[in-house]
Amino acid sequence: MSRIAYFGPQGTFTEQAARRLAADDELFPVETISAALTAVRKGEAAGACVPVENSVEGAVTATLDGLAEDAPLVAVAEELLAVHFSVLTRDDVDTVRTVASHPHALAQVRQWLAANLPQARTVVASSTAAAAVAVQRGEYDAAVAAPVAVEHYPLRVLATGVADVPDARTRFLLLRPPGTLPGPTGHDRTSIVAAAANRTGALAELLTELAFRGINLTRLDARPIKGNFGLYRFFIDFEGHVIEPRIGDALAALRRRCNNVRFLGSHPRADGVAATIEQGAANQDFVNAADWVAAVRRGELA
Amino acid sequence: MSRIAYFGPQGTFTEQAARRLAADDELFPVETISAALTAVRKGEAAGACVPVENSVEGAVTATLDGLAEDAPLVAVAEELLAVHFSVLTRDDVDTVRTVASHPHALAQVRQWLAANLPQARTVVASSTAAAAVAVQRGEYDAAVAAPVAVEHYPLRVLATGVADVPDARTRFLLLRPPGTLPGPTGHDRTSIVAAAANRTGALAELLTELAFRGINLTRLDARPIKGNFGLYRFFIDFEGHVIEPRIGDALAALRRRCNNVRFLGSHPRADGVAATIEQGAANQDFVNAADWVAAVRRGELA
Known part of the structure; x- marks a missing residue:
């Protein structure tokens, strides 16, 4: 078993991809894409899992730029995930008045929110997982998050498969130092x-x-x-x-x-x-x- | 004088670009890039000002996708702005303990914050202008915003020209219906x-x-x-x-x-x-x- 760094925090789509790409390894989150690549270059991780492109948002520029500079890394595997969100809430919430998420996630569920939670105000969070944490703490009523988030933050699942563009996909890479x-x-x-x-x-x-x-x-x-x-x-x-x-x-x-x-x-x-x-x-x-x-x-x- | 829609809110780099591209026109903010294009297509605006690419973040996919579909629009002028932020605070703030901004802006001033406001915690906002509003209201101590923001939200300028990548630029387009x-x-x-x-x-x-x-x-x-x-x-x-x-x-x-x-x-x-x-x-x-x-x-x- 080796240690694999992924672009965190816990409970995002990148963790979901890392679980598929390195099922038998020990996964640990790092704060930025750049930190994930650095962990491999310094030998602190055997590999890194990062997103490389999203069909709606485009290329992940931090990944591309990070691969072009510094010591070479090579992609040894990829994973393609449908960007289908889960909407998570607490058991004590009757009416959802606030929905938190990362701005990119909110942009991708705008129509769904208007149709299904028209009374709710949107609030930005630093990540989809941070939004789930804020709901747990009682700061907001609901979070738009990756399906894997419920495994870390036990919340009630209000909806799954939420996406305005049903074909939206993100591609992730598993990167390692050059080798076999x-x-x-x-x-x-x-x-x-x-x-x-x-x-x-x-x-x-x-x-x-x-x-x-x-x-x-x-x-x-x-x-x-x-x-x-x-x-x-x-x-x-x-x-x-x-x-x-x-x-x-x-x-x-x-x-x-x-x-x-x-x-x-x-x-x-x-x-x-x-x-x-x-x-x-x-x-x-x-x-x-x-x-x-x-x-x-x-x-x-x- | 004609009415020009720009991707808002007030006080962002896009407003700054719109002021240069349509100095003699009446400018009004709209919530999304898509809404700015729609305003022109419906005849509610004579033109629209939107970002098209940033040298760090890459192409603005909402602008590109919006130009490829629906009724044609053509770019009649462009503006190039250095992405140099101002850090804004209130007069009553002695020590900056919280700094708010859009996640993209925070990502572009990370090193500056670590060197100059190491004690400050970062907080995400839905836009650089929303961060300035929150500082005005006393919710946070400082905002990372576009220089134009102080014209709408009178705050104390703590620093100007803030950017980890000094060459970072955003290019903006002024779009109109096909014509001369x-x-x-x-x-x-x-x-x-x-x-x-x-x-x-x-x-x-x-x-x-x-x-x-x-x-x-x-x-x-x-x-x-x-x-x-x-x-x-x-x-x-x-x-x-x-x-x-x-x-x-x-x-x-x-x-x-x-x-x-x-x-x-x-x-x-x-x-x-x-x-x-x-x-x-x-x-x-x-x-x-x-x-x-x-x-x-x-x-x-x-």
């Missing part, structure tokens, strides 16, 4: 971050290296470097595993093109979607082509 | 949103259309459509004005490639950076080339 990679499965995701040259067409060229090898992108985020809008780095996720010949070939091309490419991991996709393989771009095609060149060099084929 | 465009200046930005086909290489092709015409990207955001991770649309900003031949040529090519391209505006860049023009990709080159083809068709040149 998870094996390829045919439904993997590889992630990199690259600082492309600051000139016209630089990003188009990077993406064309992937497209020409028939590699399907799954996500692209441009983030300003050092917090200003002058220079960008690109976080690119695509189908496939670095162990595959077609992916290794693409990564080598990106490495030639960019001063600064960092590998952020290859691991199975949580949604299990298999990689699209274009005509002439299968691993065997790459192997056969390399074999043919080798044979040409030996003078055996032409 | 601002004239080209040589330092313009054009914005579009396009839903590329969901197949390998689709985004690389879009960007190559721009790159081959020597057009420099300034921003790219991929956003899932309808809040799920299956299908994406791309928000692309690039240098130039739609009135320019080179930009019109590129937009026509993107229109051919995508089922769904929406023009989101051409307007001067707030930072005044002039467009990069590549060899053979100036407007005169496009005009000369079209003239030559016309002459060939008339049988005058070959």
Whole structure:
């Protein structure tokens, strides 16, 4: 059993993801995403569980920026959670007059609150779990929280599966120091971050290296470097595993093109979607082509 | 004088941006970004001022998603504000024991608070302006707020220019219904949103259309459509004005490639950076080339 840091506090969606990603490990919450990454870099944790993107709110910039700088970390697994909240209250509450939660959570249940608790005033809290604690203490009548919150804060469950956008999802990563990679499965995701040259067409060229090898992108985020809008780095996720010949070939091309490419991991996709393989771009095609060149060099084929 | 809606409440950075972008107009705050866009679409406001990206927090997803759907709106101007906070308190406060603000603002001044108000506990508020109101009411000792807040909530200014990341910037847009465009200046930005086909290489092709015409990207955001991770649309900003031949040529090519391209505006860049023009990709080159083809068709040149 090893110790895994997660972005806390206890009782949030990140803890829920960490329980699935590291079921047999000892989990401990830390205050910020940055602190979770630091715990792994300093050897205080064997891994860290943090959110990386939400389908409504977008990329989690603290995770992306934290992966691009300091000592490298790699994602070895991911988890996808539906952002469906539970509404929690106390047994002694008859009419809910105040509902507390993190502003992002309140924004995602606005319509539900208007329809189901129209008399309730919303109050912001520093996290969904902090809202549950405040309800326990009697400060507010109800909290909008992650389902896992009731395991830490025994409250009455007023509603479950609450979400204005029913398809809203958050993706979480389990990060470790570089080491043994998870094996390829045919439904993997590889992630990199690259600082492309600051000139016209630089990003188009990077993406064309992937497209020409028939590699399907799954996500692209441009983030300003050092917090200003002058220079960008690109976080690119695509189908496939670095162990595959077609992916290794693409990564080598990106490495030639960019001063600064960092590998952020290859691991199975949580949604299990298999990689699209274009005509002439299968691993065997790459192997056969390399074999043919080798044979040409030996003078055996032409 | 016309009425301009801005994402409120009063006393935030968005009001500060609105005052610069629509100095002669009547400004009124609305509760959400979506409400600001709706006010323009319904004709209740002549324009709307909303944030579109922050260099630390990333894209403002409510603005992007709101521009891609419903009736078209176009950006006619932008403003860039340094995210430098003021710390406000009351005259009767000797020692600051509580500091309130929006969670994003607290995250951006964490180091400053640790160094300058180490004894103070942080408390979350629904906005930086709500924090100032709570300090006025005596609920907390200090608020981290936008500089403009003191004009609405007379408080003592304890510190100005507070920011852990000194280069942090937010960009704001002034949006109007489609109509007369601002004239080209040589330092313009054009914005579009396009839903590329969901197949390998689709985004690389879009960007190559721009790159081959020597057009420099300034921003790219991929956003899932309808809040799920299956299908994406791309928000692309690039240098130039739609009135320019080179930009019109590129937009026509993107229109051919995508089922769904929406023009989101051409307007001067707030930072005044002039467009990069590549060899053979100036407007005169496009005009000369079209003239030559016309002459060939008339049988005058070959």
